[in-house]
Amino acid sequence: MTKRVGKKTSRAERRARRPHEILEAAFEEFAAKGYAATRVEDVATRLGITKGTVYLYFPTKDVLFQEMFRHASTSSADRPTAIGGLRGSCAERIRALLLIAYENTANDRKTRELLRLSVAEGARLPEMVDCRHELFIAPTLAALTALVEEGVKSGELRRDTAAETPDVLASLIFQVAVWLLMFADRKPIDGKALMEAHIELVMSGLLQRSEQMV
Amino acid sequence: MTKRVGKKTSRAERRARRPHEILEAAFEEFAAKGYAATRVEDVATRLGITKGTVYLYFPTKDVLFQEMFRHASTSSADRPTAIGGLRGSCAERIRALLLIAYENTANDRKTRELLRLSVAEGARLPEMVDCRHELFIAPTLAALTALVEEGVKSGELRRDTAAETPDVLASLIFQVAVWLLMFADRKPIDGKALMEAHIELVMSGLLQRSEQMV
Amino acid sequence: MTKRVGKKTSRAERRARRPHEILEAAFEEFAAKGYAATRVEDVATRLGITKGTVYLYFPTKDVLFQEMFRHASTSSADRPTAIGGLRGSCAERIRALLLIAYENTANDRKTRELLRLSVAEGARLPEMVDCRHELFIAPTLAALTALVEEGVKSGELRRDTAAETPDVLASLIFQVAVWLLMFADRKPIDGKALMEAHIELVMSGLLQRSEQMV
Amino acid sequence: MTKRVGKKTSRAERRARRPHEILEAAFEEFAAKGYAATRVEDVATRLGITKGTVYLYFPTKDVLFQEMFRHASTSSADRPTAIGGLRGSCAERIRALLLIAYENTANDRKTRELLRLSVAEGARLPEMVDCRHELFIAPTLAALTALVEEGVKSGELRRDTAAETPDVLASLIFQVAVWLLMFADRKPIDGKALMEAHIELVMSGLLQRSEQMV
DNA sequence: GATGAATGAGTTTTCATTCAT
DNA sequence: GATGAATGAAAACTCATTCAT
Numbered sequence: 001m002t003k004r005v006g007k008k009t010s011r012a013e014r015r016a017r018r019p020h021e022i023l024e025a026a027f028e029e030f031a032a033k034g035y036a037a038t039r040v041e042d043v044a045t046r047l048g049i050t051k052g053t054v055y056l057y058f059p060t061k062d063v064l065f066q067e068m069f070r071h072a073s074t075s076s077a078d079r080p081t082a083i084g085g086l087r088g089s090c091a092e093r094i095r096a097l098l099l100i101a102y103e104n105t106a107n108d109r110k111t112r113e114l115l116r117l118s119v120a121e122g123a124r125l126p127e128m129v130d131c132r133h134e135l136f137i138a139p140t141l142a143a144l145t146a147l148v149e150e151g152v153k154s155g156e157l158r159r160d161t162a163a164e165t166p167d168v169l170a171s172l173i174f175q176v177a178v179w180l181l182m183f184a185d186r187k188p189i190d191g192k193a194l195m196e197a198h199i200e201l202v203m204s205g206l207l208q209r210s211e212q213m214v
Numbered sequence: 215m216t217k218r219v220g221k222k223t224s225r226a227e228r229r230a231r232r233p234h235e236i237l238e239a240a241f242e243e244f245a246a247k248g249y250a251a252t253r254v255e256d257v258a259t260r261l262g263i264t265k266g267t268v269y270l271y272f273p274t275k276d277v278l279f280q281e282m283f284r285h286a287s288t289s290s291a292d293r294p295t296a297i298g299g300l301r302g303s304c305a306e307r308i309r310a311l312l313l314i315a316y317e318n319t320a321n322d323r324k325t326r327e328l329l330r331l332s333v334a335e336g337a338r339l340p341e342m343v344d345c346r347h348e349l350f351i352a353p354t355l356a357a358l359t360a361l362v363e364e365g366v367k368s369g370e371l372r373r374d375t376a377a378e379t380p381d382v383l384a385s386l387i388f389q390v391a392v393w394l395l396m397f398a399d400r401k402p403i404d405g406k407a408l409m410e411a412h413i414e415l416v417m418s419g420l421l422q423r424s425e426q427m428v
Numbered sequence: 429m430t431k432r433v434g435k436k437t438s439r440a441e442r443r444a445r446r447p448h449e450i451l452e453a454a455f456e457e458f459a460a461k462g463y464a465a466t467r468v469e470d471v472a473t474r475l476g477i478t479k480g481t482v483y484l485y486f487p488t489k490d491v492l493f494q495e496m497f498r499h500a501s502t503s504s505a506d507r508p509t510a511i512g513g514l515r516g517s518c519a520e521r522i523r524a525l526l527l528i529a530y531e532n533t534a535n536d537r538k539t540r541e542l543l544r545l546s547v548a549e550g551a552r553l554p555e556m557v558d559c560r561h562e563l564f565i566a567p568t569l570a571a572l573t574a575l576v577e578e579g580v581k582s583g584e585l586r587r588d589t590a591a592e593t594p595d596v597l598a599s600l601i602f603q604v605a606v607w608l609l610m611f612a613d614r615k616p617i618d619g620k621a622l623m624e625a626h627i628e629l630v631m632s633g634l635l636q637r638s639e640q641m642v
Numbered sequence: 643m644t645k646r647v648g649k650k651t652s653r654a655e656r657r658a659r660r661p662h663e664i665l666e667a668a669f670e671e672f673a674a675k676g677y678a679a680t681r682v683e684d685v686a687t688r689l690g691i692t693k694g695t696v697y698l699y700f701p702t703k704d705v706l707f708q709e710m711f712r713h714a715s716t717s718s719a720d721r722p723t724a725i726g727g728l729r730g731s732c733a734e735r736i737r738a739l740l741l742i743a744y745e746n747t748a749n750d751r752k753t754r755e756l757l758r759l760s761v762a763e764g765a766r767l768p769e770m771v772d773c774r775h776e777l778f779i780a781p782t783l784a785a786l787t788a789l790v791e792e793g794v795k796s797g798e799l800r801r802d803t804a805a806e807t808p809d810v811l812a813s814l815i816f817q818v819a820v821w822l823l824m825f826a827d828r829k830p831i832d833g834k835a836l837m838e839a840h841i842e843l844v845m846s847g848l849l850q851r852s853e854q855m856v
Numbered sequence: 857g858a859t860g861a862a863t864g865a866g867t868t869t870t871c872a873t874t875c876a877t
Numbered sequence: 878g879a880t881g882a883a884t885g886a887a888a889a890c891t892c893a894t895t896c897a898t
Binding site for chain 2: 866867868869870871876877
């Protein structure tokens, strides 16, 4: 007869979930309107709660934003772990790595919006942007560098491959992400097809002639 | 020896220059802080005038922003005209075109900051972003497409999927631009070198094998 | 002995009373200074609250004014109901009706100030003024017309009574009201005495000679 | 060949007329929008001149308003002089006087708007309102009182309480004026007809029975 | 814990007034 | 005399933050 009957989320559970919920709501609001244009009340309303409750968990709007950014960043942090498990030739592994990076970045709404916030609010919070660099961008570029070096050493890839190669390999991911951020659905693109074409083009430039013949 | 002697800015001149000055100052402020976080007074102070004066020329902050965006966009509008005058083989012209686009986009602070604003405030003003697309991005991509098609037709370039996707050729420009917007001087990159490496890589993928031998 | 003991205004009560309080304060301020010269903060200060609180209940100054006008109008709306209960000869009822109208209009500060606002801000809000006409002025004039017609039919009043008679009967009410609005206490008048004299004069003109003899 | 050819208003004439012009324009603007809501620039624009010019002739907006009020008041000051020239019986002269007062007050736009300003801004400027009282209202009421007293003395009029309250005789003038101020053209009235009916009614109450028979 | 009324500092916008030209 | 650019004080309105209930 009590309220709790049939209720899967007990008060305690709900309470435990609150900070998480709030951070998710904050992500949506901040991503859509930017820091300054978002009101704390917007975040609360999105959850059906009130401003005051938000302040119960986060002392200021600024802290809320930073926690949100950190939370959104780490919530997708486990994905790159797949990198270690790649198998096949260097070319195959580079291709696989780029596709994973594409899926995790340009093709992932959350990551894309974090990129938007990094560009928009970056001046306010350089540490956060740098943090994201350490966690995601640098490791991916490092992995690409390692793979290219391995390929060169093994003779699979051209010997004259430049140090700038990893950035070049990853560049289309940024383009697709920025395109989606700027044009949303107004100018649709087939990111996956672009990515395939990109990979084919750059790989054909990377591979030794003999390999290309195959 | 009258006051006017040596006075370069008469009242009329000043009056004529004011809108331009204000738009320039607005560009700096909005680019640095975003729309919502910029105060009209910030713009005025940057010029050593008061906010009332800004309102003498622009009726609202919103109009000021839009005029600033339009002004900043068109003030760099003449550069792409160089495209028509390109000479040489298709490969040479593609290379030249990409370098011009790089100079005008990733390497131009004004254009880069407009990209920032497009990403940050795009949701508020899709028409502006689309307008920039019509004026700059679409023409450049169209020129790339035309050059690639010409090269394919003449046998200079390979026919492959990349040939149909000029986005792939321009992708590094976006990467450099976004990198600079996110990391400024904290993680410097040699954009020019990246661009050269990018061009070499994609061109080696585009060219017929025989040409590559050269 | 807790705080609540003796505390008449709980939060809920206060909340429920606030709109009313604010409208009353707004009435005083707007009546005293007019729309444009009244600051929202003036209204708040009168209540010992801050302007932010006023905006919690009314979205704009304009809405506050309109709600205030409507509220002040309707808060005195029940009085005319007394009309139906009049008894006596037509002359007696006309006299009674005019005295009631006088009490409710010229002699009622609230109604007088609404007249001031109608005259002062009428150009901005014709609908409000017209609304007051429908609710108060028209019914009173209609009642007067009905009484005069009845009196003519029964022979109590002169047959040649003009259609303009009701306005003439009510005219002194306007004069007294306007006088008080213009001169306040600087040139006091005895409104009641004027009203008595007015009624006596016009009734003596309305009544059949025979009746006057009485 | 000079500009002045064919120009009837020389610079000097124009200059001499300026203050007058400005006061007229100020009257229109203040009457239409009230003191606080009228901008000095509105007044200037109405004349096709600029704010600065207004300040050449009037030091502050407040002074402009007061001068305007005084000017508008005195520009109609000569009309009541007709009173002295009235001829005929007391009844005839009272009737004529009331009609003149009606024409000069309720039926005269300028006077009506001054009444509006007196009601609207009266709290700010009691002296002005009192001044108008001395100049127009009091003399008219005094003339009425004198006429009634003369009539009573000569036996032409009844002695009753109304005889001592000329306000009663003039009341309809206020009603018509206020009506026009509140309803403008939205609820038209025939002021002249109302006035005639009013005069007839009050005179029939004032006159001795014997006279009425005539 | 949760609420939401209240605050007050901050921002946009207006406009009376000044003054160099 | 006229102008109109510039000022800055003031007013409408917003919103992060607090706190009594």
